[in-house]
Amino acid sequence: MTRALPYGRQLIEDDDIAAVVAVLRSDALTGGPAVTGFETALRSVTGARHAVACSSGTAALHLAAMALELGPGDAVIVPSVTFVATANAARYVGAEVVFADVDPATGLMEPQHLEAALKRCGTARPRAVFPVHLNGQCVGMAELGELARRRGLFVVEDACHALGSVQGGRLTGACSSSDMAVFSFHPVKTVAMGEGGAVTTADDRLAERLRLYRSHGITREAADFLQPAEAFDAGGQPNPWYYEMARPGFNYRASDINCALGTSQLAKLARFKTRRTELVEAYGAALAPLAPLVQPVGRRPDCVPSWHIQVVRIDFAAAGTNRAKVMRALAERGISTQVHYLPVHRQPYYRALYSDTALPGADAYYDRCLTLPLFVGMENAEVERVVAALKAVLS
Numbered sequence: 381m382t383r384a385l386p387y388g389r390q391l392i393e394d395d396d397i398a399a400v401v402a403v404l405r406s407d408a409l410t411g412g413p414a415v416t417g418f419e420t421a422l423r424s425v426t427g428a429r430h431a432v433a434c435s436s437g438t439a440a441l442h443l444a445a446m447a448l449e450l451g452p453g454d455a456v457i458v459p460s461v462t463f464v465a466t467a468n469a470a471r472y473v474g475a476e477v478v479f480a481d482v483d484p485a486t487g488l489m490e491p492q493h494l495e496a497a498l499k500r501c502g503t504a505r506p507r508a509v510f511p512v513h514l515n516g517q518c519v520g521m522a523e524l525g526e527l528a529r530r531r532g533l534f535v536v537e538d539a540c541h542a543l544g545s546v547q548g549g550r551l552t553g554a555c556s557s558s559d560m561a562v563f564s565f566h567p568v569k570t571v572a573m574g575e576g577g578a579v580t581t582a583d584d585r586l587a588e589r590l591r592l593y594r595s596h597g598i599t600r601e602a603a604d605f606l607q608p609a610e611a612f613d614a615g616g617q618p619n620p621w622y623y624e625m626a627r628p629g630f631n632y633r634a635s636d637i638n639c640a641l642g643t644s645q646l647a648k649l650a651r652f653k654t655r656r657t658e659l660v661e662a663y664g665a666a667l668a669p670l671a672p673l674v675q676p677v678g679r680r681p682d683c684v685p686s687w688h689i690q691v692v693r694i695d696f697a698a699a700g701t702n703r704a705k706v707m708r709a710l711a712e713r714g715i716s717t718q719v720h721y722l723p724v725h726r727q728p729y730y731r732a733l734y735s736d737t738a739l740p741g742a743d744a745y746y747d748r749c750l751t752l753p754l755f756v757g758m759e760n761a762e763v764e765r766v767v768a769a770l771k772a773v774l775s
């Protein structure tokens with residue numbers, strides 16, 4: 381009996397369940413020690429100075445945009461091959477999105493794509509770039525970070541695909557060449573916490589702002605109070621009930637329930653990464669005979685990826701078929717596939733907002749990409765099964 385294969389899924393084990401149950405039996409379901417525990421664990425696996433947990437990767441992106449005080453009149457450069465949330469974060473704060481092209485083989489933004497996008501900012505002031513570490517492979521951050529620094533741009537890495545990836549000898553999330561990095565812990569990502577996200581940074585002031593905006597923009601720090609007459613009593617002591625909000629934030633907190641799961645899962649990151657790498661290698665070997673019709677996603681030499689998804693590039697036209705037919709035929713065999721991603725600049729919202737940008741690299745990547753099943757609980761024999769099915773469907 382063959383089982384249905386999703387393109388990605390979580391692996392939850394008994395100790396993960398026990399960690400969540402322990403929180404459910406404790407006093408704090410939110411705002412408690414499991415949240416700070418998760419942040420400490422994330423700092424240790426990323427090498428970050430600060431980690432701020434929040435309710436999703438999308439919330440993390442929004443918090444990063446707020447912490448940088450991006451707003452109307454500002455331009456944010458975003459590669460078009462990403463999840464919509466990367467671009468939307470700029471729109472949440474009223475900034476303009478300028479889409480960058482990507483390498484058609486890797487889907488990654490390179491410095492020349494950033495340079496080209498900077499020339500398309502029009503009247504908006506370029507303030508930030510949000511590079512995306514697609515599929516678990518990293519953008520060349522040393523080079524891109526250097527270019528950004530020369531152009532006076534903030535850098536926020538969308539590392540939602542790349543927890544555990546190492547590039548140029550540096551862990552993703554340490555922010556060696558960026559201001560912040562953003563993670564998601566949605567169940568399809570490498571580490572699951574239900575819904576959850578985080579921002580890492582080496583910058584104390586940014587970390588403080590992230591924490592502020594994560595919880596309504598409310599502060600109880602006496603040193604930050606702007607209205608001393610209301611904040612302090614006659615003896616100069618802060619009034620015990622008093623808090624202040626200088627700028628509205630959101631409720632983007634992560635609960636202790638989610639964070640307990642996240643901490644338990646983070647402890648397994650090395651094992652998850654190893655298993656995903658083994659599966660990707662098995663795919664590589666099994667797919668080799670299907671070249672050049674089917675090729676794994678292009679590799680960057682300086683990155684040791686913590687693979688998030690298994691993307692292949694298929695020349696559907698040369699195979700005399702199209703992607704819809706292939707996806708449906710694989711689905712009939714119990715194999716779920718996906719497309720990561722429909723280039724964001726082609727979404728109706730962005731097409732209506734900005735006149736259509738020609739991004740040939742993004743279009744070429746999109747035309748061929750297909751995401752095959754990859755998850756920690758997958759068997760090597762199932763890799764063989766997927767590749768055999770793909771071969772049958774294409775011939």
Ligand SMILES: *Cc1c(COP(=O)(O)O)cnc(C)c1O
Nearest residue numbers: 436437438463465540564565566
């Ligand atoms: C998943 C993902 C997000 C959003 O994360 P959520 O936790 O689902 O909000 C953002 N960017 C990329 C590249 C993602 O893959």
